[in-house]
Amino acid sequence: MDSNGECSSPPTLSAALLPLFGPPPEPLPESLEDKLRRVSEENRRLAAALDAILADRSTPRALATSSPSRGNAVAAAEPPRPKVRTVCARAEPSDADANHLRDCYQWRKYGQKVTRDNPYPRSYFRCAYAPSCPVKKKVKRLTRSELQQLFFFPSVLLFSNAVKRRTPPQVQRSADDNLMLVATYEGEHNHEQRAQSEYVVTDASTSLHQAGSSLPRSIISIDSSGRKKITIGLAADQRPPADSNAGAAVGEIIVTPEFRKALVDELVNLLTNDSEFVEKLASAVADRVMERIPGHIF
DNA sequence: CGAATTTGACCTGCGC
DNA sequence: GCGCAGGTCAAATTCG
Numbered sequence: 001m002d003s004n005g006e007c008s009s010p011p012t013l014s015a016a017l018l019p020l021f022g023p024p025p026e027p028l029p030e031s032l033e034d035k036l037r038r039v040s041e042e043n044r045r046l047a048a049a050l051d052a053i054l055a056d057r058s059t060p061r062a063l064a065t066s067s068p069s070r071g072n073a074v075a076a077a078e079p080p081r082p083k084v085r086t087v088c089a090r091a092e093p094s095d096a097d098a099n100h101l102r103d104c105y106q107w108r109k110y111g112q113k114v115t116r117d118n119p120y121p122r123s124y125f126r127c128a129y130a131p132s133c134p135v136k137k138k139v140k141r142l143t144r145s146e147l148q149q150l151f152f153f154p155s156v157l158l159f160s161n162a163v164k165r166r167t168p169p170q171v172q173r174s175a176d177d178n179l180m181l182v183a184t185y186e187g188e189h190n191h192e193q194r195a196q197s198e199y200v201v202t203d204a205s206t207s208l209h210q211a212g213s214s215l216p217r218s219i220i221s222i223d224s225s226g227r228k229k230i231t232i233g234l235a236a237d238q239r240p241p242a243d244s245n246a247g248a249a250v251g252e253i254i255v256t257p258e259f260r261k262a263l264v265d266e267l268v269n270l271l272t273n274d275s276e277f278v279e280k281l282a283s284a285v286a287d288r289v290m291e292r293i294p295g296h297i298f
Numbered sequence: 299c300g301a302a303t304t305t306g307a308c309c310t311g312c313g314c
Numbered sequence: 315g316c317g318c319a320g321g322t323c324a325a326a327t328t329c330g
Contacts, residue, residue: 109303111322124321128302138321304327311320 085185088142105129105189107137118143127189135187142180 108128114121120141127133271277 108301110324112304113320113322116319122320300330302327302329305325307323307325309320309322311318313318314316 083186083188087183087185089181089183105135115140129189129191133187133190135185135189137186138184140182142182 105127106129107125109123109125111124112121113124118140120143122138122140125137125139127135127137
């Protein structure tokens with residue numbers, strides 16, 4: 001994933017990432033169908049790359065590093081690794097503290113740190129609902145480049161030729177406009193969560209709302225397993241992240257319509273402000289129209 | 299005034 | 315062994 005020690009990436013990852021970071025394709029003249037075919041093919045590769053990234057992120061650290069100090073410990077005697085789940089969510093712009101991803105648990109902030117590759121500080125929380133609860137939560141904002149890498153933006157940028165630019169598209173939203181958050185939950189709650197009656201399902205396909213506070217408006221969650229299940233929409237009985245007591249599904253990716261909409265908004269904003277892309281698109285449409293007009297009608 | 303948050307210092311693991 | 319970066323601690327500060 002990054003260069004800070006995650007050296008045990010599966011061999012498939014680097015191969016899968018090549019299409020993302022490799023040089024742009026040769027600018028050969030091609031028809032719109034060819035372009036669409038190429039983009040579809042690339043989308044397939046990017047989907048595979050995303051799978052590899054997610055699998056890499058969920059690789060338990062203990063497997064990647066075998067500390068000599070712990071080498072003597074009998075494997076069977078080791079305590080079970082804390083369960084790790086990653087949740088991507090979009091905070092509401094109205095949230096004053098956009099770095100606090102709200103869910104049904106009560107969290108106490110115990111630290112904040114500016115990390116190297118992200119201008120937004122990372123926040124650290126502990127479960128404050130039960131003093132003995134070991135669950136921790138890290139919340140950070142996604143940078144724009146992380147967003148573009150994580151989802152399908154590179155494909156479209158490639159299509160629009162914008163990837164050749166050294167500088168990002170001219171129109172850039174303010175940093176504060178980026179409300180995509182990533183929360184990492186570690187451990188399992190050893191207490192009951194609040195009574196289910198506190199939750200009111202207003203629309204199972206979009207979000208759950210809790211009296212007093214709300215769950216993440218939209219989430220993609222990734223568990224520490226190689227297997228993944230993709231569920232569109234939030235099931236009515238879906239529990240908040242790290243609710244292991246309920247036997248949460250392992251290796252689950254939940255994509256809600258709101259999260260998808262947020263991504264599409266980002267994409268539309270990016271492309272509509274990319275004059276080069278608009279110009280090429282208009283040109284391609286004009287070419288297509290010209291092809292359909294018989295040359296002998298006049 | 300107590301609880302929650304902020305923030306600089308300190309600790310720890312990892313790569314070189 | 316050293317330096318860097320992430321994670322945690324705890325005193326100071328803020329807020330209701």
